[in-house]
Amino acid sequence: MGRFEASPVSVRRTVHERSSGVRIPAPDERGGSSSWRIGGLAGEGIDTAGDLLAKAHVRAGRHVWVTRHFPSRIRGGLTTCTVRVAGHPVAAPSGVVDVLVALHADGADPVKQSLRPGGILLYDESAVTPPDGPTDHEWVALDATGMAKALGEPRARNTIMLGASARILGLDMTVLEDVVVERFGKKRDEGRLSEVAEKNLAALKEGFDGVADVSPPPRPLPPETPRQGDLFLSANEAFAYGALVAGCRFYAGYPITPATTIMEYLAATLPRFGGVCLQVEDEIAAANMAIGAGFTGARAMTATSGPGLSLMAEAMGLAGSTETPVVIVDCMRPGPSTGMPTKTGQEDLSFLLHGGHGEVPHVVLAVEDLASAFTTAIDAFNLAEHYQCAVYVALDLALSMGKGDTPPFDVDGVVLDRGKRFARVGATEGAGAPETGEGYARYRETADAIPLRAVPGDVGGRHYANSTEHDERGYTTEVPATRVAMVDRRNRKLGDIDTLHQGLIFEGDKDAPLGIIAFGSPVPVIREALALARPQGVAGELCVMRRLLPLPRAELDAFFDRHERVLVVEGNSTAQLLSHLRAHCPEAHRAESLLKYDGDPFRVDEVLAAVMRPSEVTA
Amino acid sequence: MTDGHRLPTETGRAFADFKDKAPNWCPGCGDFGVLGAMQRAAAELDLDPDRTVLVTGIGCSGNVTAFFRTYGFHGVHGRALPAATGIKLADPALTVLVAGGDGDGFGIGLGHLVHAARRNLDVTYIVMDNQTYGLTKGQVSPTSAQGFVTKTTPDGSPDAPVDALALSLIAGATYLGVGFSGDIKRLTELIKGAVRHEGFSLVQTMSPCVTFNKTNTFSWYKDRLVDLEAEGHDPTDRAAALHQVTRTDGRIPHGLIFRTERPPLHRAVGVLGGREAAPATEDLEFTLRSRAADLKALRDRFA
Numbered sequence: 064m065g066r067f068e069a070s071p072v073s074v075r076r077t078v079h080e081r082s083s084g085v086r087i088p089a090p091d092e093r094g095g096s097s098s099w100r101i102g103g104l105a106g107e108g109i110d111t112a113g114d115l116l117a118k119a120h121v122r123a124g125r126h127v128w129v130t131r132h133f134p135s136r137i138r139g140g141l142t143t144c145t146v147r148v149a150g151h152p153v154a155a156p157s158g159v160v161d162v163l164v165a166l167h168a169d170g171a172d173p174v175k176q177s178l179r180p181g182g183i184l185l186y187d188e189s190a191v192t193p194p195d196g197p198t199d200h201e202w203v204a205l206d207a208t209g210m211a212k213a214l215g216e217p218r219a220r221n222t223i224m225l226g227a228s229a230r231i232l233g234l235d236m237t238v239l240e241d242v243v244v245e246r247f248g249k250k251r252d253e254g255r256l257s258e259v260a261e262k263n264l265a266a267l268k269e270g271f272d273g274v275a276d277v278s279p280p281p282r283p284l285p286p287e288t289p290r291q292g293d294l295f296l297s298a299n300e301a302f303a304y305g306a307l308v309a310g311c312r313f314y315a316g317y318p319i320t321p322a323t324t325i326m327e328y329l330a331a332t333l334p335r336f337g338g339v340c341l342q343v344e345d346e347i348a349a350a351n352m353a354i355g356a357g358f359t360g361a362r363a364m365t366a367t368s369g370p371g372l373s374l375m376a377e378a379m380g381l382a383g384s385t386e387t388p389v390v391i392v393d394c395m396r397p398g399p400s401t402g403m404p405t406k407t408g409q410e411d412l413s414f415l416l417h418g419g420h421g422e423v424p425h426v427v428l429a430v431e432d433l434a435s436a437f438t439t440a441i442d443a444f445n446l447a448e449h450y451q452c453a454v455y456v457a458l459d460l461a462l463s464m465g466k467g468d469t470p471p472f473d474v475d476g477v478v479l480d481r482g483k484r485f486a487r488v489g490a491t492e493g494a495g496a497p498e499t500g501e502g503y504a505r506y507r508e509t510a511d512a513i514p515l516r517a518v519p520g521d522v523g524g525r526h527y528a529n530s531t532e533h534d535e536r537g538y539t540t541e542v543p544a545t546r547v548a549m550v551d552r553r554n555r556k557l558g559d560i561d562t563l564h565q566g567l568i569f570e571g572d573k574d575a576p577l578g579i580i581a582f583g584s585p586v587p588v589i590r591e592a593l594a595l596a597r598p599q600g601v602a603g604e605l606c607v608m609r610r611l612l613p614l615p616r617a618e619l620d621a622f623f624d625r626h627e628r629v630l631v632v633e634g635n636s637t638a639q640l641l642s643h644l645r646a647h648c649p650e651a652h653r654a655e656s657l658l659k660y661d662g663d664p665f666r667v668d669e670v671l672a673a674v675m676r677p678s679e680v681t682a
Numbered sequence: 683m684t685d686g687h688r689l690p691t692e693t694g695r696a697f698a699d700f701k702d703k704a705p706n707w708c709p710g711c712g713d714f715g716v717l718g719a720m721q722r723a724a725a726e727l728d729l730d731p732d733r734t735v736l737v738t739g740i741g742c743s744g745n746v747t748a749f750f751r752t753y754g755f756h757g758v759h760g761r762a763l764p765a766a767t768g769i770k771l772a773d774p775a776l777t778v779l780v781a782g783g784d785g786d787g788f789g790i791g792l793g794h795l796v797h798a799a800r801r802n803l804d805v806t807y808i809v810m811d812n813q814t815y816g817l818t819k820g821q822v823s824p825t826s827a828q829g830f831v832t833k834t835t836p837d838g839s840p841d842a843p844v845d846a847l848a849l850s851l852i853a854g855a856t857y858l859g860v861g862f863s864g865d866i867k868r869l870t871e872l873i874k875g876a877v878r879h880e881g882f883s884l885v886q887t888m889s890p891c892v893t894f895n896k897t898n899t900f901s902w903y904k905d906r907l908v909d910l911e912a913e914g915h916d917p918t919d920r921a922a923a924l925h926q927v928t929r930t931d932g933r934i935p936h937g938l939i940f941r942t943e944r945p946p947l948h949r950a951v952g953v954l955g956g957r958e959a960a961p962a963t964e965d966l967e968f969t970l971r972s973r974a975a976d977l978k979a980l981r982d983r984f985a
């Protein structure tokens with residue numbers, strides 16, 4: 064079988080075969096959530112409006128997931144921001160909109176924007192002309208342009224629409240006012256509001272007063288269950304924050320969607336902790352710099368997306384050969400080549416699993432939601448230093464750019480594992496005379512195959528880190544026996560990773576016939592689908608893969624053993640995860656595959672359909 | 683530099699203290715002379731082998747890491763400067779030397795040269811220029827003359843050579859010298875000056891490949907080198923330096939071409955937060971506990 068043939072799985076189903084065109088999920092496929100979307104041109108404050116509304120929901124104790132959609136160009140295209148609000152944690156869009164706000168005519172197409180029949184379309188009447196005759200939707204006009212002009216703040220159209228939305232949605236205005244004030248700031252002199260904040264508060268009120276109450280509201284808001292200190296952020300921000308906490312002190316990177324926000328966060332914070340964040344000439348430099356920093360003993364990382372990862376391929380092997388800890392994050396977007404820069408996908412898995420030419424062990428982790436983004440950052444740096452290897456972390460655009468709420472991260476609970484360090488063990492165990500370093504060998508065999516790591520500055524730890532195959536001291540060699548010993552030791556290094564790191568998270572019903580395996584952004588969608596399937600009499604167990612390499616074999620085998628039907632869900636066309644499982648787990652051959660590769664994240668109704676409808680062979 | 687946890691080391695090192703494996707270069711290779719000058723300079727500067735890192739790329743010249751007794755990092759082809767950037771920024775207390783070939787530095791890695799120069803990365807970069815690809819057995823190199831015949835350019839190289847000195851000067855390098863493997867004394871002085879200099883130092887060294895380049899031999903260079911000191915060249919004069927690196931008389935300037943002062947990358951605003959403590963030696967466990975309040979305050983900005 065060629066690598067790019069579809070995996071010969073018993074059942075291969077893509078979501079695309081069923082849903083041609085836009086399918087609106089039924090209310091019972093949406094888990095009691097509702098969605099609000101604002102559309103306009105870049106620069107019209109679309110993202111700000113979405114963030115403010117979402118933050119107000121989070122403050123009020125509801126759960127949100129915010130997604131942005133924008134074309135791969137900065138000017139001229141339609142940008143939308145969608146806030147999905149629910150009474151339970153969510154980390155995916157629902158695929159349907161209840162209230163659509165249009166600042167520009169391009170955003171006022173109810174069908175393209177998935178506005179549900181009967182949904183409300185709030186529009187700026189200077190920018191949008193409603194259709195003649197009857198429509199399926201309730202069109203609500205507001206003169207946002209005129210109001211903004213009158214306020215002397217033409218850019219406040221978004222805030223005016225926000226105020227109007229608050230009324231339509233039945234939202235508490237005081238919370239919204241609070242987040243607007245926080246966003247636009249107070250004046251330095253004690254608590255007086257800045258002029259922008261004043262204007263935006265006025266804009267909020269204008270909007271609120273400009274529309275009538277909607278009764279009953281378009282969809283009732285989920286109940287408020289206030290929680291303390293919940294955060295509102297993207298998985299990239301959660302990961303970058305986790306990296307800072309983990310002690311990352313060196314970052315080099317090159318901008319690329321959707322990884323850039325990691326660099327932006329670290330650029331703003333690392334120098335305050337004595338760290339370095341540099342935007343450099345390309346991803347080749349970025350990866351080699353991070354490895355150089357790792358060689359000195361600093362915790363170092365870089366982040367990129369597919370095209371940058373391709374440029375880093377040679378450095379991947381360098382980290383392996385020199386046994387240098389480094390964390391490389393891949394915020395996946397669809398390929399090949401430049402692919403779809405502002406869309407999501409999980410196509411880099413095979414590449415990450417292989418990690419450059421040649422053979423050298425490394426770790427591949429995955430993030431599936433905001434909480435795991437933080438903990439995975441800690442795990443990644445710990446594993447990299449423990450095993451002295453590269454750790455790759457897979458995110459995908461849906462998580463990198465989506466924003467949601469999560470309980471505050473537990474900083475006090477963070478544990479650091481700095482691995483076996485020569486300086487820590489001391490010159491005696493390193494053996495030999497410290498000033499000559501004769502007794503120490505950087506790549507010497509040990510019981511657990513992990514060598515004793517010295518870094519420049521360690522007296523007596525002097526050695527030679529070598530990209531060329533080497534002997535235990537780092538000197539280049541082509542002696543067959545030495546080469547074999549080196550390869551064998553490196554291959555054994557990760558042998559006990561299952562005892563150190565929990566690679567799989569199991570959720571749901573162990574006794575159910577159905578088991579689902581996934582990693583990354585499909586996971587929260589599957590969680591919701593399983594919650595919806597349960598009342599309909601279908602239960603299942605979800606196996607979340609936080610570690611894709613080395614594969615947690617034993618636990619996976621047990622998972623296959625306890626489920627009659629196993630569904631593997633992933634965002635690519637060739638079933639890369641399933642192929643990987645099939646290469647290692649004897650029972651994986653009977654798994655079914657659910658694939659999506661149109662660039663959009665999985666939707667709950669798509670997964671639900673696959674969960675509810677048993678096997679139908681389509682490939 | 684605060685360097686507290688490290689043990690003090692001895693001083694008074696000699697040439698032999700910087701000898702490691704015996705070189706496996708072809709007998710007569712120019713790189714022997716360069717290695718000798720590096721060892722001499724290291725001894726005369728009394729460099730601490732435990733706090734010095736020699737970073738190299740791939741090539742005959744790149745193999746020098748194994749022959750020079752300090753910490754070493756033998757990275758991938760063309761990427762010695764990026765690796766050195768990470769090393770120097772993560773631990774500015776280290777003395778970082780970078781060495782490699784003309785192909786490594788001016789071909790595959792040329793982009794990094796320009797960026798390291800403009801950043802004024804505080805490393806000493808010694809390029810052993812033999813105007814050919816030695817390790818891969820004699821192909822054309824970016825410094826080969828137009829018309830140079832090799833197996834990959836049977837009709838002669840169609841390309842004009844890269845002028846790395848001029849590029850580096852324009853890009854912002856703060857120390858530029860040309861050395862010759864046949865004049866170890868002068869090369870030693872150039873390297874010593876480069877190591878003492880805080881900023882990006884390029885020492886392009888003519889280092890003949892006796893096996894694959896029968897054109898650019900020791901005597902070929904000897905005939906063309908002009909002693910800059912004897913010419914009365916003033917290395918603090920940028921215009922004069924530009925004149926030297928763009929000479930049209932077919933002669934090769936020999937000696938210190940340019941030197942100026944400019945803050946290096948690791949002292950730049952925003953890098954390392956102006957702090958002296960190095961990321962490499964930070965006690966992260968201590969920071970995590972002692973700065974937990976700062977970390978939580980950053981976290982709660984998302985609330």
Ligand SMILES: Cc1ncc(C[n+]2csc(CCOP(=O)(O)OP(=O)(O)O)c2C)c(N)n1
Pocket residue numbers: 740741742743744759782783784785786787810812814815816817818823
């Ligand atoms: C990415 C990559 N491409 C090609 C090579 C093969 N290669 C090794 S050294 C070299 C050129 C060496 O020439 P130079 O840098 O001038 O060093 P010299 O051997 O002349 O000292 C090449 C092409 C490699 N190792 N890596």
Ligand code: SF4
Pocket residue numbers: 706707708710711712713742743812816817890891892893894
């Ligand atoms: S091939 Fe040329 S450059 Fe390489 S060692 Fe021999 S003489 Fe030196």
Ligand SMILES: [Mg+2]
Pocket residue numbers: 741783784785810811812813814815816823
């Ligand atoms: Mg060469």
